Amino acid sequence: MTKTKQLVLTALLFAVALVLSVVENSFPPISAGIPGIKLGLSNIAVMFALFFLYKRQAFTIAVLKALFVLSVRGPIAGLLSLGGGVLSIVVMALLVFAFKDKISYLILSIFGSVAHNAGQFIIISILYTNMYLWVYLPVLLFAGVIAGIATSTLLRFILPALKKLA
Known part of the structure; x- marks a missing residue:
């Protein structure tokens, strides 16, 4: 793939991520009693880049x-976005490296989503040293599993359209 095509695809996937983020933010909160729980639809574009382009993208x-x-x-x-996003990509990239083609998008998505929430939790724990935050960790991990299943399912539906780009 040429550098120009890589640049254009990266820019296009970034635009898709922004659009998915705007769409997700227009939905009512998933759980009004639990702050910060989202599906992370914009991570679909990041997962596609990881799986079908290069880790750098x-x-x-x-x-x-x-x-x-x-x-x-x-x-x-x-x-929070940076911490969650980077840890998520690192975990998914390590899993892809370790298991090559033997791991499903569903498992990768779940691990990526849980890692994203863990990365955000690490950042928030550094910023706010309140010990009561640890009570929230199981909720974030469970939400990560649910979000990973949802984003993997959505990725499967939009994969044919995205593959035409690459």
């Missing part, structure tokens, strides 16, 4: 998403 999209979040939601949200 997936990291680029995650960092660009974090910079976008920083610019529209502030520094804490930007740090």
